[in-house]
Amino acid sequence: MIVLGIEGTAHTLGIGIMDDEKILANVMDMFIPEEGGIHPREAAIHHSNVFIPVLKKALSEAGIELRDLDLISFSKGPGLGPSLRTVATAARALSLKLNIPIIGVNHSIAHLEIGRLTAGAEDPVMTYVSGGNTQIISYSNGRYRVFGETLDIGIGNLLDKFAREIGIKFPGGPRIEKIARNGSRFYRLPYSIKGMDVSFSGILTALKSYLKKGASTEDLSYSLQETVFSMMTEVTERALAHLHKDEVLLTGGVARNGRLREMMKEMADERGATLHVPPPDLCVDNGVMIAYLGLLMYNNGIRMEIEDTYVDQKFRADSIDAPWVLEKKHYRDYPEHPGAEARITRSNYIGFDTIRKERIKKGYRIDDIDDYLRRERTRREARILNTLKVIGIKAPYILDIDVSRHTIEMTRIDGRNLRDIFDLLTDNERKIIDEKIGRYIAMMHSKLISHGDLTTSNIIYDGRDIYFIDPSMGEMNSKVEELGTDLHLLKESFLSAHPEHMDDFEIILESYLKHYPEGMVNVERMREIEGRRRYS
Numbered sequence: 001m002i003v004l005g006i007e008g009t010a011h012t013l014g015i016g017i018m019d020d021e022k023i024l025a026n027v028m029d030m031f032i033p034e035e036g037g038i039h040p041r042e043a044a045i046h047h048s049n050v051f052i053p054v055l056k057k058a059l060s061e062a063g064i065e066l067r068d069l070d071l072i073s074f075s076k077g078p079g080l081g082p083s084l085r086t087v088a089t090a091a092r093a094l095s096l097k098l099n100i101p102i103i104g105v106n107h108s109i110a111h112l113e114i115g116r117l118t119a120g121a122e123d124p125v126m127t128y129v130s131g132g133n134t135q136i137i138s139y140s141n142g143r144y145r146v147f148g149e150t151l152d153i154g155i156g157n158l159l160d161k162f163a164r165e166i167g168i169k170f171p172g173g174p175r176i177e178k179i180a181r182n183g184s185r186f187y188r189l190p191y192s193i194k195g196m197d198v199s200f201s202g203i204l205t206a207l208k209s210y211l212k213k214g215a216s217t218e219d220l221s222y223s224l225q226e227t228v229f230s231m232m233t234e235v236t237e238r239a240l241a242h243l244h245k246d247e248v249l250l251t252g253g254v255a256r257n258g259r260l261r262e263m264m265k266e267m268a269d270e271r272g273a274t275l276h277v278p279p280p281d282l283c284v285d286n287g288v289m290i291a292y293l294g295l296l297m298y299n300n301g302i303r304m305e306i307e308d309t310y311v312d313q314k315f316r317a318d319s320i321d322a323p324w325v326l327e328k329k330h331y332r333d334y335p336e337h338p339g340a341e342a343r344i345t346r347s348n349y350i351g352f353d354t355i356r357k358e359r360i361k362k363g364y365r366i367d368d369i370d371d372y373l374r375r376e377r378t379r380r381e382a383r384i385l386n387t388l389k390v391i392g393i394k395a396p397y398i399l400d401i402d403v404s405r406h407t408i409e410m411t412r413i414d415g416r417n418l419r420d421i422f423d424l425l426t427d428n429e430r431k432i433i434d435e436k437i438g439r440y441i442a443m444m445h446s447k448l449i450s451h452g453d454l455t456t457s458n459i460i461y462d463g464r465d466i467y468f469i470d471p472s473m474g475e476m477n478s479k480v481e482e483l484g485t486d487l488h489l490l491k492e493s494f495l496s497a498h499p500e501h502m503d504d505f506e507i508i509l510e511s512y513l514k515h516y517p518e519g520m521v522n523v524e525r526m527r528e529i530e531g532r533r534r535y536s
Contacts, residue, residue, distance in 0.1 A: 006072070103297050143318055147492075151529060162224060345358075359407075452472065484525025
């Protein structure tokens with residue numbers, strides 16, 4: 001089957017042609033604004049103007065004619081509305097003219113599938129880093145799930161914004177990479193991770209402040225890359241640990257950055273995992289990936305009528321089933337491997353059955369970042385766990401802490417995390433647990449304490465009670481933003497790991513508001529956070 005794929009979610013108009021799994025053509029034309037960032041309508045006009053020349057070039061490259069096509073596939077979303085509508089209109093016109101089927105596909109999943117095909121990944125955690133999208137996606141329970149993403153701007157968008165601040169035209173990322181090689185002094189920037197989500201907006205404000213104080217563009221570019229790439233590598237490792245997977249697929253335009261690939265490779269090697277990166281021309285937005293996903297969907301019985309081909313600017317990867325993903329590798333649980341951040345060992349401390357938690361050095365992070373994070377998170381975890389115990393929330397007892405060695409000695413809880421067993425519990429067991437989780441969060445939030453990584457992986461059930469663990473990214477004296485983010489993270493945990501039990505999350509919310517009515521402001525902030533993402 002010969003498939004023509006049309007990509008047009010943002011700045012690039014791409015047309016790819018495949019004959020089953022063989023790539024016949026991959027032609028792209030990128031819109032580059034004269035100044036500033038991408039204006040959606042200007043990008044759409046560009047796509048309209050270059051569509052015919054790009055199409056003719058792709059057909060010529062493939063050595064075929066229009067009448068040889070069997071299927072039209074196009075990027076339905078997520079993306080910029082005017083650009084999406086332009087390519088959808090072109091796709092519909094071709095489908096009607098040639099009287100052949102048409103399928104609209106999810107842009108994010110297309111990146112993942114072309115990576116699986118060309119880079120050899122089987123069941124990876126995908127780190128998708130581009131101008132408008134920054135997401136951690138992996139397959140679970142019949143769909144591709146979003147396990148983490150930016151809560152504000154995409155990583156490529158951040159790089160381009162900083163580039164404009166220092167006088168570099170779009171696209172700024174490749175130039176930032178070159179400038180950063182000459183930097184040596186590290187300037188501390190906001191390192192904002194909550195669970196597997198990231199936030200970049202505060203970084204640009206800090207960079208502007210350093211610029212005004214005379215910091216060099218080389219040092220700031222170096223600091224920027226080290227910070228944001230460390231964040232992305234860390235959340236990728238968190239997803240690997242959470243899902244017990246051992247493959248990473250790095251893709252998107254920013255995946256071409258050598259320093260980011262170096263960090264990801266070092267992290268993967270430390271875990272015994274494998275890093276996969278598609279060829280550079282398939283990392284960026286391209287029509288081949290759209291063609292390939294359209295082929296997969298069509299071959300698995302998915303059909304669309306013209307009226308189904310509306311575009312969706314916020315088309316989420318986790319909103320559709322993925323029946324073409326048939327066989328999954330079985331991943332062994334690796335108890336000897338560290339988690340994303342720490343090495344956990346069973347110990348004995350002054351006669352107590354204990355757990356020793358050591359935050360291990362990460363080779364992918366420079367010392368300025370690594371030392372700071374390990375010290376700060378060790379302090380926070382001990383302080384918040386002790387406070388939780390005081391206010392009546394079940395948590396491990398802290399018996400000793402050594403900040404210089406980044407270690408905590410704590411009582412051992414004989415139970416398992418909810419992430420692994422929640423689906424095995426009875427309805428009545430889950431309801432009791434849900435109500436207690438809601439009450440515990442209410443007790444915590446009423447004292448303005450945020451957990452910072454509130455997922456079912458950080459709640460332990462021993463058959464009788466639940467325990468909160470690992471609040472190392474939480475805050476004392478938290479604002480509404482941090483408290484709303486806690487609720488958002490827990491909801492995302494359910495959506496990704498327990499999608500068939502979303503009713504349980506609603507029971508948690510009901511219990512939360514029952515015990516803390518003033519927490520409605522945090523629930524409202526949770527919902528506001530969900531709507532922030534630029535595309536998806």
